[in-house]
Every structure is written in C-alpha cells, then in structure tokens.
Amino acid sequence: MSAPGGRAASSPLLGRAAEPTIFDLSVPGRRAASFRTTGMPEWPAEQLVPASELRPEPVPLAEVSERDLVAHMTRLSHRQYSVDLGAYPLGSCTMKYNPKVCDEAAALPGLLAVHPATPPAYAQGWLELMWSLAHALCRVTAMDAASLQPPAGAAGELTGLLLMRAYHRGNGRSPHKVLIPDSAHGTNPASVTLAGYQAVSVPSGPQGVVELGTLRRYLDDDVAGMMLTNPNTLGLFETEVASLAEAVHGCGGLMYYDGANLNAILGVARPGDMGFDIVHMNLHKTFAVPHGGGGPGAGPVAVTRALAPLLPGPVPARLEDGSFTWLVPERSIGRAHGWHGNALALARAWAYILANGADGLKRVSEVAVLNANWLLSRLRGVYTVPFDRPPMHEVVVSARGAGGDARPGRHGAGLRAVDVAKRLLEEGFHSPTVYFPLIVPEALMIEPTETESPETVAALADALVAIARQGPGPAAGAAPRTTPIGRVDEAGAARSLVATWDQG
Amino acid sequence: MASYVPHTDQDLARMLSDLGLADLDQLFASVPAALRLAGGLDLPPGRPEPDVAAEMARLAGRNRAAEELVCFAGGGAYDHDVPAVTRALAARSEFVTAYTPYQPEVAQGVLQALFEYQTLVSRLAGLPVANASLYDGATATVEAVNLATAATGRKAAWVSEGVNPRWREVLATLTAGNGTQLVEVPLRDGRTDWAALGPGPDGPPPGALVVASPNYLGCIDPLGPARAAADAAGALLIVAFDPVAAGLLRTPGEQGADVAVAEGQPLGTPLSFGGPYLGMFAVAQAHVRRLPGRLVGRGHDIEGRTAYVSTLRAREQDIRREKASSNICTNQTLVAIAAMVQLAWLGTAGLRELALRCARGTRYARESLLGLPSVRPLVSAPVVREFALELPRAPEVVVERMAEEGFLAGLPVSTEGREGLLVAVTEKRSRAEVDAYVQAMEKVLA
Numbered sequence: 010m011s012a013p014g015g016r017a018a019s020s021p022l023l024g025r026a027a028e029p030t031i032f033d034l035s036v037p038g039r040r041a042a043s044f045r046t047t048g049m050p051e052w053p054a055e056q057l058v059p060a061s062e063l064r065p066e067p068v069p070l071a072e073v074s075e076r077d078l079v080a081h082m083t084r085l086s087h088r089q090y091s092v093d094l095g096a097y098p099l100g101s102c103t104m105k106y107n108p109k110v111c112d113e114a115a116a117l118p119g120l121l122a123v124h125p126a127t128p129p130a131y132a133q134g135w136l137e138l139m140w141s142l143a144h145a146l147c148r149v150t151a152m153d154a155a156s157l158q159p160p161a162g163a164a165g166e167l168t169g170l171l172l173m174r175a176y177h178r179g180n181g182r183s184p185h186k187v188l189i190p191d192s193a194h195g196t197n198p199a200s201v202t203l204a205g206y207q208a209v210s211v212p213s214g215p216q217g218v219v220e221l222g223t224l225r226r227y228l229d230d231d232v233a234g235m236m237l238t239n240p241n242t243l244g245l246f247e248t249e250v251a252s253l254a255e256a257v258h259g260c261g262g263l264m265y266y267d268g269a270n271l272n273a274i275l276g277v278a279r280p281g282d283m284g285f286d287i288v289h290m291n292l293h294k295t296f297a298v299p300h301g302g303g304g305p306g307a308g309p310v311a312v313t314r315a316l317a318p319l320l321p322g323p324v325p326a327r328l329e330d331g332s333f334t335w336l337v338p339e340r341s342i343g344r345a346h347g348w349h350g351n352a353l354a355l356a357r358a359w360a361y362i363l364a365n366g367a368d369g370l371k372r373v374s375e376v377a378v379l380n381a382n383w384l385l386s387r388l389r390g391v392y393t394v395p396f397d398r399p400p401m402h403e404v405v406v407s408a409r410g411a412g413g414d415a416r417p418g419r420h421g422a423g424l425r426a427v428d429v430a431k432r433l434l435e436e437g438f439h440s441p442t443v444y445f446p447l448i449v450p451e452a453l454m455i456e457p458t459e460t461e462s463p464e465t466v467a468a469l470a471d472a473l474v475a476i477a478r479q480g481p482g483p484a485a486g487a488a489p490r491t492t493p494i495g496r497v498d499e500a501g502a503a504r505s506l507v508a509t510w511d512q513g
Numbered sequence: 514m515a516s517y518v519p520h521t522d523q524d525l526a527r528m529l530s531d532l533g534l535a536d537l538d539q540l541f542a543s544v545p546a547a548l549r550l551a552g553g554l555d556l557p558p559g560r561p562e563p564d565v566a567a568e569m570a571r572l573a574g575r576n577r578a579a580e581e582l583v584c585f586a587g588g589g590a591y592d593h594d595v596p597a598v599t600r601a602l603a604a605r606s607e608f609v610t611a612y613t614p615y616q617p618e619v620a621q622g623v624l625q626a627l628f629e630y631q632t633l634v635s636r637l638a639g640l641p642v643a644n645a646s647l648y649d650g651a652t653a654t655v656e657a658v659n660l661a662t663a664a665t666g667r668k669a670a671w672v673s674e675g676v677n678p679r680w681r682e683v684l685a686t687l688t689a690g691n692g693t694q695l696v697e698v699p700l701r702d703g704r705t706d707w708a709a710l711g712p713g714p715d716g717p718p719p720g721a722l723v724v725a726s727p728n729y730l731g732c733i734d735p736l737g738p739a740r741a742a743a744d745a746a747g748a749l750l751i752v753a754f755d756p757v758a759a760g761l762l763r764t765p766g767e768q769g770a771d772v773a774v775a776e777g778q779p780l781g782t783p784l785s786f787g788g789p790y791l792g793m794f795a796v797a798q799a800h801v802r803r804l805p806g807r808l809v810g811r812g813h814d815i816e817g818r819t820a821y822v823s824t825l826r827a828r829e830q831d832i833r834r835e836k837a838s839s840n841i842c843t844n845q846t847l848v849a850i851a852a853m854v855q856l857a858w859l860g861t862a863g864l865r866e867l868a869l870r871c872a873r874g875t876r877y878a879r880e881s882l883l884g885l886p887s888v889r890p891l892v893s894a895p896v897v898r899e900f901a902l903e904l905p906r907a908p909e910v911v912v913e914r915m916a917e918e919g920f921l922a923g924l925p926v927s928t929e930g931r932e933g934l935l936v937a938v939t940e941k942r943s944r945a946e947v948d949a950y951v952q953a954m955e956k957v958l959a
Contacts (some may be wrong), residue, residue, distance in 0.1 A: 014614070030629055031853075040860045040862055041858045041859075043596075043865070047870070047944055048944035050873060051873065052873050054872070055921060057761070057872040058875065062895075063763070064761060068764075068865070068939055070864055074863075075664050075858065078858060079598060083605070085623075085626055088619075088621040089620060091606060091611045093606040097612060099612055099615070108562075110515065110562045112604075120569075121783045121784070122578035122784055123577070123786045124921055125785075126586050126918055127582065127758070133576065135572075135786050135816070136666070138572045145556055148555045149556075162842065163842045164652070169624070170690065171686065171687070171690055175564070191904060194831070198830075199835060202837075203659070203839075204833045205689075251548060278549060279542050290657040299847075301846050302609075302611040303613035303847075304789070304844040305648075305843075305848060323818060332881055343689075344682040344686055345687065346649065347649045347651035347787070348649075348787025348788055349788065351791075352785055354789060359569075360569050363560055363564075364514065364562065365559045365561065366556055366563075367554040367555070367557065368553070368559055371554065378543070378564045386532060430616065445831070460519065462520065463527070473665050494814040495814040495815050496814060497813075497820045498815055499826075502811070503810065506801065507812070508810050510643075513811055
C-alpha cells in the first residue's frame with residue numbers, strides 16, 4: 010500500500026523552547042503601523058475629545074516590528090495542528106479537508122468589501138448568493154424556508170428552539186419540556202435552558218437508538234418538542250425516527266433536527282422526510298467551511314411551511330422581475346444576528362455546494378460512511394464496540410476494553426481514552442473526540458471523513474491498534490513526547506488562573 | 514465536477530469487498546426504505562473548479578464594493594484599512610483549518626494567540642479578564658445580560674436606546690425564552706436619560722443596565738451617571754464600547770463597568786457584508802466563573818514547560834449541559850486572531866493614531882456637512898468617530914440618491930421622534946473624498 014497522505018508524523022515542529030509572547034517581544038518606541046495619506050487637518054486630540062473623557066496615556070498594547078510580528082505568528086502557526094497538516098478524526102466535529110477554491114471565493118473584493126447596510130440594488134450578488142444557498146439547504150433537508158442568520162450551530166439551536174416556542178404561543182400553548190436523548194451534544198440541553206424550556210433526558214435503548222416504547226413514557230401535552238441528532242452521536246441512524254416523529258406530533262410537539270451529523274446522509278435521506286419540522290445545519294461541518302481554530306462557523310435554520318412566517322429576518326427574497334431584496338417574515342421572532350449572519354462562511358459553503366452538486370454531495374456521504382465502516386472493521390476485536398451495529402459516518406469505541414477487561418467495574422487493566430488520544434499524537438495523527446458521548450465509558454469518537462484516503466484510514470487504524478496492543482503503562486501515561494509541549498496540567502491551570510499576560 | 518474525495522474506483526471496490534458489501538447503497542441499510550431519497554437531491558450537477566470560481570466571481574461582480582461605493586456608513590461595521598500583514602497572517606492555513614483546541618499539546622499556536630488576544634482585549638476594556646471571543650457585538654451583549662441576570666438573580670435589564678438598535682433586537686429575540694424583561698431607557702440629546710425612569714419602572718428590579726459609549730448616534734455617553742444609576746438599582750453595569758475609539762477614550766473598566774462588550778470588526782476584519790465579525794467580552798474578576806465562551810489560561814505541562822490551555826471548562830455546555838452559563842461551542846477564534854495581529858501591528862502609538870485620524874476625519878466631515886443649508890446636528894453631545902445629522906430630505910431617499918452619486922452615504926437613524934443620517938468617517942477616507950461627498954450631498958439635498 011502507498012504511504013498515507015494524512016499522517017503528519019514528519020511535521021518538523023522545531024524545538025521545544027517556549028515561544029515568547031508578543032508582550033515579551035515588545036520594545037518601547039518600535040512600531041509596524043502606517044496610515045494612508047489623507048490630507049486631513051491635524052487637530053490635536055485635546056480639540057476633538059472633551060478633557061473629562063480623554064485618556065491621558067495611550068492603551069499599552071505591544072510595540073513590535075512587522076518582521077517580528079510575522080515571525081512570532083509564523084512560529085505559533087508551527088505549533089498548531091490543522092486539517093491542512095494531516096488527518097483530524099474528531100468525531101462529530103467533521104474535520105474534512107476545506108477546498109481552497111472556497112477560500113479564494115470568500116476573498117473576492119466584491120464579496121469581502123461590501124458594507125452590510127449597502128442598499129439591495131447594490132448588493133444583488135450577495136442577495137442572490139444567500140437566496141440560492143437558502144434554497145439549496147432546503148432541498149438538502151426537505152424544508153420549505155431558511156434563515157442564514159445564526160452564526161454557529163449552537164446559535165442555530167437556540168434560534169430553532171425559539172421558533173418552536175413562537176409556534177406554540179401562536180397556537181395559544183405554552184408547553185415546558187423539550188426531550189433530548191442522553192447521547193446528545195451538550196449544546197442541546199444548554200440551548201434548551203436558554204430558550205426557557207426544561208431539558209428532559211431520554212435514555213437510548215440497548216441498540217444505541219431511541220425506542221418508541223421508551224419515548225412514549227416521556228410524552229404528554231407539556232412536551233414542546235424533541236431534539237434529535239440523526240445519525241446520532243454514536244454514529245447510528247435512529248431507525249425509529251419516523252414513529253418517534255409521529256408520536257411527538259401526536260401530542261402537539263415539534264421535531265428538531267440537530268444537523269451536526271447531516272454530512273452522513275446527503276442525498277440519501279432528508280430530515281423533512283423523517284418528520285422533522287426545524288433543522289439547523291453546521292455549514293462548518295457538512296459544507297467544509299474551515300473551523301478557524303474554533304470559529305467562525307455558520308448555523309442556518311430551515312423550517313417547514315408552518316413555521317416559515319416566524320423565521321428571523323430579514324431573509325433574502327426574489328422578486329418577480331428576478332431581482333433580489335430583503336423581506337421580514339410576517340410573524341418573525343426578530344433578528345438572530347447583528348447583520349445577515351456569517352456571510353463569508355455562507356459564501357464558502359455555496360462554492361462547496363456548486364463544486365460538488367447533487368452527485369458530489371451524495372458521494373461525500375457515501376464515502377464518509379464507507380471510511381467509518383472500514384475503520385471500524387479494523388478496530389473491532391481490539392477496542393470494545395459498545396453498540397456494534399454498522400455505523401454511519403463516525404464510530405464510537407471504548408478504550409476501556411482495549412488490552413483489559415471491558416466489564417463494568419473492572420477497568421483496572423483498561424486503557425484510558427486520554428492516553429489513547431495522547432499516544433496517537435505521537436503516531437502523527439490528531440486524536441479523536443474523547444469522553445463523548447457521555448453514555449460510553451472511556452469513549453473514543455472517531456470520524457475519518459470522506460477526504461481521507463484508504464491509506465490514511467488504514468494507517469490511523471494501525472496506529473490505534475498498536476496503541477491498544479501496547480496497553481496501559483508508563484509509556485501511555487507519559488505521552489505525548491514528540492509535541493512542542495508535553496501533557497498539560499489542566500487542573501493546575503484551572504486552579505491558579507492566569508488568563509492574561511498581566512496576571513502572569 | 515471538482516471532487517475532494519480521494520478514493521479511486523478500485524479503492525471503493527476493495528473497501529466494499531472487505532466489508533462484504535456489494536455496493537455503496539448497502540452502507541445505508543439501517544436507513545428505513547421509506548426514508549430513502551429516491552432520485553437524488555434536486556440540485557444541479559457538480560462543476561469543475563474554474564467554473565465554480567467563475568460563478569463566484571459573477572456573483573461578486575453584482576455587488577458594488579466599498580471601493581466603488583465610497584463608504585461613509587458605520588453603525589457597527591466600519592471601512593478601515595486592513596494591512597497586508599494582518600490579511601496574510603489571518604489567512605495562514607494552520608489557523609484557518611484548525612479545530613477548537615481540545616488537544617493543547619498540538620494547539621499551542623491557537624491557544625497562545627488567544628491568550629495574547631485576551632490580554633489585549635482586557636487592556637482595551639480596562640477589565641482584568643477577557644474571553645476568547647463571541648460571535649459579534651450583538652450576541653456579546655446578549656451573553657452579558659444573561660451573565661448579569663444569573664449573577665444577580667434578577668430577571669430584568671434596562672437598556673439604553675443608545676445601544677445599536679439591531680443589537681437590541683437580537684437581545685429581545687434571544688432572551689425571549691428565558692424570561693428577561695427588557696426596559697428601554699430613552700436618549701435625551703444623544704445621552705441616556707437615566708432619570709427618565711423616575712424612581713424605577715413598574716416590574717422587577719434590573720440585574721443589568723446596558724449603555725453604549727460611543728453610542729449608536731456616535732455620542733460619548735457619560736459612564737458616571739450610568740454607574741450611579743446601576744448602583745442605585747443594585748444592578749451590574751454593562752458597557753458597549755468601540756475598540757478604535759478606545760484609543761482616545763477612558764476605558765469602561767476604570768469608569769465602573771462590570772462587563773464590557775464590543776464589536777471587534779474594526780480591528781482587522783473587512784466589512785464582509787456583516788460577518789464573520791467578533792464579539793469582544795471582558796469582565797471584572799468577580800464574574801470570571803460566569804464567563805460565557807472559551808477562556809485560555811497559562812499553566813504548565815507535566816515537565817514544567819509553559820503551556821496554554823482552555824480553562825475553567827466546567828462552565829461550558831459540553832460538561833455542564835443544561836446548567837451551563839452559555840450554549841457557546843464554536844465561536845470566532847480566527848477573527849480574534851486577526852484582531853490580535855491587528856492590535857500588535859497598530860501597537861501602543863498606532864491605536865491612538867488610528868483613533869485620532871478617525872476623529873479628525875469625523876470632525877472635518879461633520880463641519881463640512883453642517884456648512885450646507887438646512888443641515889443640522891441631530892443631537893449636540895460630543896462625538897468621536899461617527900455622527901448623526903438632520904437633513905431636509907428623508908434619510909432613506911438621501912441614501913438612495915447618494916448611491917447613484919457613488920457614495921454609501923450612511924445609515925438612517927432616529928431619536929426622540931426625529932430622523933437623521935448616521936455618518937462614519939474612518940482613517941481610510943481622504944479629505945478629497947469627504948469634499949466630493951459633501952458636494953454630492955449638496956446636489957442631492959438641493
């Protein structure tokens with residue numbers, strides 16, 4: 010087999026000296042900034058700002074040359090793992106390769122340099138892009154209308170739940186509870202609380218999915234709705250979803266689709282056809298918008314016809330003459346963003362959808378699921394598979410059984426998930442998501458994504474197998490030893506908090 | 514079409530065979546047949562990369578960028594120069610294509626940059642701790658109100674009408690569920706009239722007072738009276754500030770803010786049609802454990818080397834779930850890194866000079882426009898980087914007509930029942946551009 014393109018073990022992370030901070034590099038009087046020639050009168054500050062408001066001294070920032078700034082940031086960048094460097098199999102986070110053509114598109118001056126208050130007649134390109142994207146997302150999800158405003162998945166969740174609330178109030182109801190499976194992302198219950206609802210956890214069944222019989226025990230007319238990720242965070246398709254939806258609808262509730270794992274079912278199945286009423290999508294997962302080290306993302310919300318008049322506005326609309334404008338839905342819950350959402354992230358997603366098209370998007374999901382299944386076939390028998398059914402786009406295994414005994418209470422011989430994660434760094438791969446979902450002890454949640462080659466998936470599997478075979482011990486506990494720093498004392502950092510250079 | 518899937522047909526065949534499957538369809542056996550999409554997605558087929566680039570260029574060509582429609586609009590989005598160094602460093606793919614730093618041993622780059630960002634924001638705000646970013650100024654205000662209501666156990670907030678009206682709308686939308694009662698406090702001649710509420714409106718006492726300085730009309734809204742009103746009501750004081758005007762003005766922290774928020778876009782982020790922007794968020798030490806979003810701390814690895822790490826994680830949604838202080842997961846790290854680079858590039862003297870240049874352009878444009886017949890100040894309170902004028906024609910019409918003249922003239926605003934035009938002048942606007950703008954305005958108003 011050829012060498013794995015996604016293994017980063019050759020990365021020359023030079024040296025293990027600490028990088029000074031920008032403040033350590035500061036020299037009084039040194040500067041990088043320069044400003045354009047404007048010909049403006051040069052009034053002094055004292056004539057421009059009332060004395061009572063004027064600060065006597067400038068804000069102390071850093072004083073560095075452009076050269077030192079570039080060197081500092083470049084050295085920091087060399088201390089940072091990224092998708093461009095190698096495979097990043099964080100389950101649920103969907104760290105697939107981000108096509109460069111999307112970066113270039115988002116950097117076009119005609120998109121980048123447009124003020125958000127530009128009148129629609131002068132922003133037709135942006136409006137057409139947003140309108141087209143909203144429509145494409147509705148087709149992917151079988152929804153009827155969308156708002157692109159929410160700037161991230163969790164913001165989409167809160168927006169979606171507020172739509173649920175507005176829908177019930179419009180019907181003169183005010184139920185209090187939202188049902189969430191115990192495998193759900195933490196953002197689900199946090200968003201439910203922010204929306205003023207009470208989160209009620211529904212246990213997953215022995216097959217790793219929510220069962221209708223269990224759900225029925227939680228249903229009454231105080232249920233506003235149910236949030237479901239499908240496939241769920243165990244990587245399993247919720248096979249009973251249609252009957253779950255029917256039951257929730259039966260007691261007046263709505264079905265909320267958490268789109269974190271939408272990338273598994275593009276062109277294969279659609280949330281609307283499963284009975285969902287509200288869908289949020291993480292464009293930075295499914296549609297390859299880069300994560301930026303923790304954002305910006307984008308979390309559009311799409312809904313069925315019944316909820317469309319409630320969407321946050323304004324939304325892009327097409328007029329009869331083919332031109333585009335902003336329209337506020339008639340019973341809009343109001344703005345969910347200061348402007349129009351994370352527009353540049355939306356542009357990247359649109360470029361990605363154009364490039365892939367209907368056929369390409371389906372291929373994305375097919376190969377994401379193929380890679381996950383193939384990976385699991387290589388881990389089975391080495392790691393414990395708590396819910397051993399054919400997975401969708403990601404697999405969840407337990408480190409507890411690896412090299413030890415998986416039975417409850419007998420974890421002495423088992424590996425810890427954190428040790429596997431740190432050992433994997435030494436093998437040239439980023440680690441999977443660990444300790445999630447919460448219902449699996451020592452969980453490793455692995456999502457290879459469709460952009461990693463079979464060689465890379467095989468090498469990742471081989472590394473995980475080797476780590477398990479090596480088992481727990483001093484080597485595992487001391488990892489990682491090849492990274493710029495060793496294992497971080499996270500408890501110590503929390504105990505004696507230093508959150509700025511000035512506190513250090 | 515462009516494809517980012519590396520698998521050859523042989524790869525697919527071999528992997529399927531390894532799994533004992535006949536075709537890709539069988540991978541989806543767990544999806545009930547009734548839910549399977551027949552016929553595929555109703556979208557066009559994929560396109561090759563050059564065609565995608567051409568289509569995106571066509572869309573971009575249908576917009577009038579700030580270069581062509583000379584930008585005098587602000588209102589929370591400002592047309593500043595972004596130097597090549599900020600663009601280059603913020604575009605480094607190590608930052609662009611990283612994930613949230615869950616494995617600190619291989620994420621020191623993002624973590625240290627965020628630690629430096631937090632330090633810079635803390636200094637701008639004059640408060641000891643800043644978080645690693647929120648989505649934008651609007652949602653930072655929402656999080657600040659949620660922090661204050663949680664900290665005080667009170668379910669109301671008094672919000673100055675000087676706070677950006679779109680932010681107030683977002684605040685109303687996103688707090689509709691948790692029962693926060695919002696009371697608007699009017700402006701009088703450009704400053705918040707805290708006395709207008711009298712001894713206090715009916716209803717619950719406020720957990721927060723929210724004020725912006727400079728406010729939406731560009732006016733410096735004195736924080737002394739705001740702090741006094743907060744003390745009288747037993748509430749926390751939330752101040753929305755401007756990170757550029759901060760180069761000249763006293764900090765929110767030294768004037769008694771408990772929480773300071775800002776829209777960070779002016780620091781190295783292009784106009785971008787409104788996003789991604791940057792929510793800056795700083796707090797007094799007392800509120801560190803209620804901080805929303807991520808926080809980076811400095812500590813050590815097990816061998817004693819300096820290490821940066823996401824800390825106080827127990828506040829966060831993935832651990833605390835329904836009891837979390839916020840639902841934030843993904844935030845705006847890359848935009849925060851751009852702001853950190855921009856602030857380092859500006860430096861101590863540069864930020865002050867930037868603010869000064871904006872203030873000079875603002876003074877020059879304001880005085881020039883006030884020289885036109887029937888143009889009057891909308892309010893009289895002092896301004897720094899933005900100002901509002903009362904015009905003899907409806908502001909919406911003026912914006913439309915000025916666009917035909919090649920200018921994005923500003924944003925329509927209203928206060929105390931009167932309408933006006935909100936005009937922003939950054940360091941990017943030359944005297945010649947302002948003169949041309951004033952000439953065009955004279956023509957439009959004639």
